[in-house]
Amino acid sequence: MTGPGRERLASAADDVPQGAVTPGHQGRFGDFDVLGQADRWDEPTRTAVLGRLHQHGSLRFFGVDEEPTVRALVDLLLAQHEEPRVPVVELIDARLVLGETDGWRYEDMPSDGEAWRQSLSALDRAADAGFGHRFHEIDIGDQGELVQRIQNGDVWEGFDANHLWSLWTRYACTAFYSHPWAWNEIGFGGPAYPRGYKNIGLDRREPWERAEIDAHDPVPWADRAEAARRTHARRTGRHG
Amino acid sequence: MGRFSDTDVRSRNASAWLLPTGDERTNHGLRRDMRRYDPDDEVDVVVVGCGAGGATLIQRLARAGTQVVGLDAGPFWDPDRDWVSDEYGSHGLYWTEPRVIGGTDPVPLGSNNSGRGVGGSMIHYAGYTPRFHPSDFRTDSADGVGADWPIRYEDLRPYYEAIEQELPVSGQPWPWGDPHRYPYAPHPVGGNGEILVRGGDALGIRTRVGPVAITNGRFGNRPHCIYRGFCLQGCKVNAKASPLITHVPDALAHGAEIRPNAMVTRVVLDHQGRAVGVTYLTDGIERFQRSRVVVVAGYSIETPRLLLLSACKEFPDGIANDHGQVGRYVMVQGAPQVAGRFDEEVRMYKAPPPEVSTEEFYETDPSKPYRRGFSVQTVSPLPITYAEHVTAQGHWGDVLREYMRDYTHWSSLGALCEFLPRWENAVTLADECDRNGYPVAHFSYSQCDNDRALMQASQHVQEDLLRAAGATETIAISRYAHLVGGCRMASDAEHGVVDSQQRTFAVPNLYLSDGSVLPTQGAANPALTIMALAARCADGLIATRRNGSLRGSAS
Numbered sequence: 001m002t003g004p005g006r007e008r009l010a011s012a013a014d015d016v017p018q019g020a021v022t023p024g025h026q027g028r029f030g031d032f033d034v035l036g037q038a039d040r041w042d043e044p045t046r047t048a049v050l051g052r053l054h055q056h057g058s059l060r061f062f063g064v065d066e067e068p069t070v071r072a073l074v075d076l077l078l079a080q081h082e083e084p085r086v087p088v089v090e091l092i093d094a095r096l097v098l099g100e101t102d103g104w105r106y107e108d109m110p111s112d113g114e115a116w117r118q119s120l121s122a123l124d125r126a127a128d129a130g131f132g133h134r135f136h137e138i139d140i141g142d143q144g145e146l147v148q149r150i151q152n153g154d155v156w157e158g159f160d161a162n163h164l165w166s167l168w169t170r171y172a173c174t175a176f177y178s179h180p181w182a183w184n185e186i187g188f189g190g191p192a193y194p195r196g197y198k199n200i201g202l203d204r205r206e207p208w209e210r211a212e213i214d215a216h217d218p219v220p221w222a223d224r225a226e227a228a229r230r231t232h233a234r235r236t237g238r239h240g
Numbered sequence: 241m242g243r244f245s246d247t248d249v250r251s252r253n254a255s256a257w258l259l260p261t262g263d264e265r266t267n268h269g270l271r272r273d274m275r276r277y278d279p280d281d282e283v284d285v286v287v288v289g290c291g292a293g294g295a296t297l298i299q300r301l302a303r304a305g306t307q308v309v310g311l312d313a314g315p316f317w318d319p320d321r322d323w324v325s326d327e328y329g330s331h332g333l334y335w336t337e338p339r340v341i342g343g344t345d346p347v348p349l350g351s352n353n354s355g356r357g358v359g360g361s362m363i364h365y366a367g368y369t370p371r372f373h374p375s376d377f378r379t380d381s382a383d384g385v386g387a388d389w390p391i392r393y394e395d396l397r398p399y400y401e402a403i404e405q406e407l408p409v410s411g412q413p414w415p416w417g418d419p420h421r422y423p424y425a426p427h428p429v430g431g432n433g434e435i436l437v438r439g440g441d442a443l444g445i446r447t448r449v450g451p452v453a454i455t456n457g458r459f460g461n462r463p464h465c466i467y468r469g470f471c472l473q474g475c476k477v478n479a480k481a482s483p484l485i486t487h488v489p490d491a492l493a494h495g496a497e498i499r500p501n502a503m504v505t506r507v508v509l510d511h512q513g514r515a516v517g518v519t520y521l522t523d524g525i526e527r528f529q530r531s532r533v534v535v536v537a538g539y540s541i542e543t544p545r546l547l548l549l550s551a552c553k554e555f556p557d558g559i560a561n562d563h564g565q566v567g568r569y570v571m572v573q574g575a576p577q578v579a580g581r582f583d584e585e586v587r588m589y590k591a592p593p594p595e596v597s598t599e600e601f602y603e604t605d606p607s608k609p610y611r612r613g614f615s616v617q618t619v620s621p622l623p624i625t626y627a628e629h630v631t632a633q634g635h636w637g638d639v640l641r642e643y644m645r646d647y648t649h650w651s652s653l654g655a656l657c658e659f660l661p662r663w664e665n666a667v668t669l670a671d672e673c674d675r676n677g678y679p680v681a682h683f684s685y686s687q688c689d690n691d692r693a694l695m696q697a698s699q700h701v702q703e704d705l706l707r708a709a710g711a712t713e714t715i716a717i718s719r720y721a722h723l724v725g726g727c728r729m730a731s732d733a734e735h736g737v738v739d740s741q742q743r744t745f746a747v748p749n750l751y752l753s754d755g756s757v758l759p760t761q762g763a764a765n766p767a768l769t770i771m772a773l774a775a776r777c778a779d780g781l782i783a784t785r786r787n788g789s790l791r792g793s794a795s
Contacts, residue, residue: 027645044320045325045329048324048326048329049324078636078641079638079641102334102351103338103349103351104340106340106341106346107340107682151634151636169628170628173628173631177623177624177626178328185644185645186644187647189587189590191326192470194477195466196466196467197430197467200429201429201430201434202584202586203431204587221581221646221649221713224646225642225643228638228639228642229639235638
């Protein structure tokens with residue numbers, strides 16, 4: 001491959017893991033690498049997506065008191081317990097610096113940025129009250145129990161629990177599933193312009209798409225879902 | 241093929257032939273050479289908002305020789321440069337200025353229903369363009385709910401036909417409502433479409449492919465769809481219709497001026513209570529556009545907001561709000577989605593999300609405890625949106641990740657439930673101000689029992705369809721789609737803001753041309769109806785102008 005897109009991809013790859021990377025090595029699609037198609041994307045799309053690969057440097061929105069808390073919370077929500085990690089906190093931080101909201105807020109919630117700050121500080125308070133340490137310092141089972149209690153409740157620390165949960169999960173999932181490594185994990189084809197798709201319909205794949213090749217294959221979906229529930233329960237304490 | 245050839249369409253709207261044929265999607269020359277009025281010029285018509293309602297009307301007016309300027313708060317999009325084939329990167333397509341939501345069932349705005357820039361929400365709509373049914377125009381007299389329109393389906397039918405040819409719409413012959421055919425043949429369907437057809441066949445529920453405003457074959461200089469699945473992120477192909485490519489090029493070629501990045505802040509009246517123009521902000525500077533007629537086309541949130549922000553001595557509670565109707569009866573459709581798990585790979589991200597629909601449940605069924613109905617369509621969310629579906633089950637952590645890892649096996653349907661218009665579902669001004677110092681919109685929404693019953697019923701039908709197609713598990717999410725109402729059309733000023741010509745009862749030369757005028761919403765996606773109403777409104781304005789009374793009379 002030649003052209004400016006290829007060079008950009010090569011330089012972007014210098015400081016990030018290469019190949020068919022999946023978060024925590026948890027993909028189901030073997031060597032499927034959506035980035036292998038990047039030279040076939042249009043330039044504005046390539047710039048936008050590849051920019052997510054090298055998010056580093058210090059945070060600008062979250063302060064040093066908030067950083068360990070938000071990292072622990074977001075890792076927990078997305079079960080990102082191992083490297084390589086999608087830089088979710090960096091992506092959320094970048095949005096909050098720009099004030100890039102979804103275009104609305106619940107009337108009982110402060111602005112998104114303020115809601116993040118207040119809820120992180122409330123998490124530390126709750127962890128301290130229950131376990132005698134800050135949120136990121138307590139063990140993951142206790143973190144899970146605390147967070148599950150928020151999801152189950154109506155009101156938590158003055159927040160409508162549903163509205164707070166919505167804020168956390170919207171920002172976390174938007175960041176995580178915007179990343180090519182997450183696309184590798186779930187078998188999503190990623191940007192498709194100007195390439196498009198030729199083989200549409202049930203059980204039809206493009207030549208560059210991959211079938212699932214899970215280590216446990218063939219494991220029925222129901223068993224996989226149940227196994228995930230058990231893992232979730234183990235990791236997040238008694239309420240998973 | 242329909243009754244009209246492409247040549248007929250070209251003779252009345254040449255937009256598709258004014259787009260470039262090469263590697264570019266935008267006719268830059270047409271924009272560069274666009275007519276530009278002097279700041280002091282008084283024009284015939286100024287239009288606030290260049291989406292489905294505004295741009296369609298501008299094209300019609302320009303063709304008729306009217307001096308027309310369109311102002312839009314957002315950019316004049318160039319699909320090549322500004323849009324990406326990426327879900328998160330498309331954030332800029334949405335109206336993300338601050339807004340506050342409340343009520344017992346708050347409705348999220350932004351990406352869900354609010355566009356930005358020339359082309360409006362049709363830049364990121366799925367592409368479904370069904371007509372309303374004849375029954376939608378008289379739900380009060382027929383069903384005892386909702387409202388009767390001051391016009392009938394027959395008044396809109398010729399406009400539906402015209403717009404369907406201009407977009408153009410692809411689909412199978414339509415058996416519901418007023419049965420009709422589409423100008424272009426249906427598209428082939430992807431995995432998700434196959435599932436809905438299969439489920440319908442198994443249950444004896446009729447399904448049809450379409451109707452979608454996506455080119456099936458070349459249309460003018462617009463190419464065939466490439467089935468890339470990013471319809472909701474702006475079509476970089478120029479295959480999916482939006483006013484940016486279906487009406488704006490022809491408008492510019494006929495002397496209209498479109499002024500992007502112009503946020504209108506006030507409709508200005510003179511002491512006789514007639515509109516004399518609008519103030520707007522560009523580059524942080526306030527300007528004034530004088531005009532003989534003002535048309536507001538800012539959609540269901542910003543149109544009421546602008547009228548409320550324009551309060552003056554004659555209208556202390558907001559322009560045209562002398563009967564407390566501005567901002568009232570805003571509607572959203574209940575849009576629960578159900579995903580089903582299949583052993584086969586569905587890979588619903590391939591092919592356009594809008595593929596197959598059924599309107600079997602659209603009308604009131606006397607055997608049911610609720611009035612009016614719903615439609616069911618394929619929706620095919622991309623990963624970020626699908627993650628919202630999974631988290632709505634309460635899943636997070638490892639379970640969220642495992643469900644997402646199974647993405648290729650899931651099919652997703654969505655319903656559109658006809659929620660009823662209610663006075664208390666309203667846009668008002670919040671205490672909070674935007675960065676320019678103007679109060680932002682507060683949007684309150686609360687469902688009634690009929691709304692909730694429809695949500696339940698439509699969810700069950702979707703589950704049945706997916707199970708009948710072979711799904712081994714289904715998961716549902718409650719959500720909303722579309723916006724209409726807020727300044728509804730009515731027979732008199734006590735019941736609405738505009739008359740059957742979309743002229744405000746209160747100000748004789750102030751018109752509204754957008755989804756805000758709809759008195760009811762049916763179970764159909766609103767884009768086609770908004771465009772058809774805009775074309776009809778334009779015909780009325782053109783006739784008024786020919787009669788020499790463009791400025792309006794207070795009669």
